[in-house]
Amino acid sequence: MTVHVAERLRLVRKRPITRWIATTRLALAMAFSARAKFVGTLLGVVFAAMLANFQLGTMFGLLAKNTLFVDNAGADLWIVPPGTTFAQPGQRLSTALLDQARVTRGVSRASALVMVGTSIKKPGGGTEAITLVGVDLDTMLGGPFNVVAGDPRDLRRADTIFMEDAQRERFGGLNLGSVREVGRYRVQVGGLTWGLLPFGPPFAFVDIELARSIADVRADELSFVLVDVAEGADVAEVQRELARRMPAVDILRREQFHDLTVRTLLSQQLGITFGVSTLFGLVIGFVIVLLSMYSSVIDNLREFGTLKAVGFTNFDLMRMLAVQSVVYAVLGSAIGLGLVAGAAAGIRSANLSLVIPHALVLMTPPIMIGLCLLASLLAFYRAARLEPGMVFR
Amino acid sequence: MTLAIDARGITKTFGTGAVAFTALRDVDFQVASGEIVMLVGPSGSGKTTLLSILGCVLTASAGSLALFGTEVGRMRERELPALRRALIGFVFQGHNLISSLTARDNVRLVLETRGVAHRQATDEAEALLDRVGLRGKLESRPAQLSGGERQRVAIARAVAGSPPLILADEPTAALDAKAGLAVTSLLAELSRESGATVVVVTHDPRIFDLGDRIARIEDGRIVNERSVA
Numbered sequence: 001m002t003v004h005v006a007e008r009l010r011l012v013r014k015r016p017i018t019r020w021i022a023t024t025r026l027a028l029a030m031a032f033s034a035r036a037k038f039v040g041t042l043l044g045v046v047f048a049a050m051l052a053n054f055q056l057g058t059m060f061g062l063l064a065k066n067t068l069f070v071d072n073a074g075a076d077l078w079i080v081p082p083g084t085t086f087a088q089p090g091q092r093l094s095t096a097l098l099d100q101a102r103v104t105r106g107v108s109r110a111s112a113l114v115m116v117g118t119s120i121k122k123p124g125g126g127t128e129a130i131t132l133v134g135v136d137l138d139t140m141l142g143g144p145f146n147v148v149a150g151d152p153r154d155l156r157r158a159d160t161i162f163m164e165d166a167q168r169e170r171f172g173g174l175n176l177g178s179v180r181e182v183g184r185y186r187v188q189v190g191g192l193t194w195g196l197l198p199f200g201p202p203f204a205f206v207d208i209e210l211a212r213s214i215a216d217v218r219a220d221e222l223s224f225v226l227v228d229v230a231e232g233a234d235v236a237e238v239q240r241e242l243a244r245r246m247p248a249v250d251i252l253r254r255e256q257f258h259d260l261t262v263r264t265l266l267s268q269q270l271g272i273t274f275g276v277s278t279l280f281g282l283v284i285g286f287v288i289v290l291l292s293m294y295s296s297v298i299d300n301l302r303e304f305g306t307l308k309a310v311g312f313t314n315f316d317l318m319r320m321l322a323v324q325s326v327v328y329a330v331l332g333s334a335i336g337l338g339l340v341a342g343a344a345a346g347i348r349s350a351n352l353s354l355v356i357p358h359a360l361v362l363m364t365p366p367i368m369i370g371l372c373l374l375a376s377l378l379a380f381y382r383a384a385r386l387e388p389g390m391v392f393r
Numbered sequence: 394m395t396l397a398i399d400a401r402g403i404t405k406t407f408g409t410g411a412v413a414f415t416a417l418r419d420v421d422f423q424v425a426s427g428e429i430v431m432l433v434g435p436s437g438s439g440k441t442t443l444l445s446i447l448g449c450v451l452t453a454s455a456g457s458l459a460l461f462g463t464e465v466g467r468m469r470e471r472e473l474p475a476l477r478r479a480l481i482g483f484v485f486q487g488h489n490l491i492s493s494l495t496a497r498d499n500v501r502l503v504l505e506t507r508g509v510a511h512r513q514a515t516d517e518a519e520a521l522l523d524r525v526g527l528r529g530k531l532e533s534r535p536a537q538l539s540g541g542e543r544q545r546v547a548i549a550r551a552v553a554g555s556p557p558l559i560l561a562d563e564p565t566a567a568l569d570a571k572a573g574l575a576v577t578s579l580l581a582e583l584s585r586e587s588g589a590t591v592v593v594v595t596h597d598p599r600i601f602d603l604g605d606r607i608a609r610i611e612d613g614r615i616v617n618e619r620s621v622a
Contacts (some may be wrong), residue, residue: 002395003395003397003461003480003557005460005461005462005476005479005480008479008480008557009475009476009479010478011507011508012475012478012479012506012507012508012509013475014508015505015508015510018508018509018510018511019505019506019508020506021505021511022502022505022506022511023506025498026491026493026494026502029491029493029494029498030491030493032493033492033493034493050616059521075421078529121486125555145558192524199490202604233553287503294407301491301578302487302489303489303491304492305489306459306485309448309473309477309483309485310477310478310483310503310506310550311474311478311479311507311508312474313471313474313475316506339486347590352461360542387449387450387451388450389451391450391483391485392441392445392450392451392485392486393564
């Protein structure tokens, strides 16, 4: 028998796709056959995907709660005290700024907003803090939103207040028509909002003059000026003009104010807390996958050795482990995201909401694939170091 | 005529210094193409080490090895897997089948890694398993087969794709006398049909006569070679 080694080498090197498919099928068979290990590894990825998305979803939910007011106030531009990062009670401004804004080219309407911290007395005694928002009822900029009972126009009725539906029990079981004492004033609940719960006290809305009276805010003072830009006018251009006229205050576009609040919260404890817990979830998942895949190789050393003896290369083994990693990552991401989506739909709380942006959903599988591939490196290292000669021992 | 195996001056030492152990000492071993050689000797004599070197899964400390005229020592480490796929079929002491694959898939996998298209590999795998008497066990996993059946699958896998060299390490070790003889006879029969060269490491005197030649190895040296009458 004449053997042409070069020709045989050429033959075994042809059809790389067939070989790739064969090794892929082998990788899947090996992964699925060890069911307990497969489920364990999958659970690791599910846990990582779920925890990371749950933590980030909660963080985005909390960020949304703190930017909700800015996002829904209806203003294109905000004139705020210098250094302001949140829509919350703080330094007061002069109403002269309101007059200046109204005569600035490109401004459709501008209105004052008073935001003060105060407290509400409960019928059984004791008080609860609220953030009182005084609204210009002519423009309704900064007025109540997410209204679940009543009509915002009802704020025109004397001494009427809109309060947070989710905090009714906390405020002494109030309902539409309930009367409460805020400051020295008795006000009647004319409407209810839902979910307006930033990190500070919940928002309560009244007519701006009533807010001034309750909180002793002078008639020439306000908290913010809310500006609505005329149709066709360039918001950035109007912002520049306002900044030129009012150098002592900050002029923020709605999205700038939103981003500023988000950045401030993330750079403070929120980012660190949720960043660490998200990372923790990813690390736990990484460790589970790493140990599971490594132990799979250890459990099957003889089979990996056999594969190397019959001509599998380290690259073939790497590809097998990569295939298994991708399967774990894709299935784990899908299950994890499904569970988080179910949890998000199930949570109907004003205090906690899960916000899972589309980008996060799209990023989860690639991140999990990267994590699983990284976790498979130890298993690959072990398989690559394996001497094919071990099968003869 | 080119020799299938031409090993000269093969020495293999494991470890270094005080713990160094020399398993093979200056071994010359030649096998003609199509020949079946039984490599026999006591435990620890160096049979399996020599087989590992012939199978290109272990590198000799000294000496040269040529398979079908190709000098293995001149090849790079990363070229050896392709050489094994191209030239060598293995039968291991413990069948070493992939436990998650069926009998057919175990054989087909080797064919596909040898460049045979999927459909053709499936047909060939089924034909080979039929040939070794496992027609009805195509879908069985190793755990569902007896020891003899597993070794038959291992033989089908070793001869799949007609490799010109088959190396078998104690193929009867895990089998009873009857099954051991049947399995080795099958290996010899299939190899003779394809013209493959076979080296079988064995302790089992009952199968010595299935070969063309018996080479005895002791203390890392080939001490005796004789043809089977």
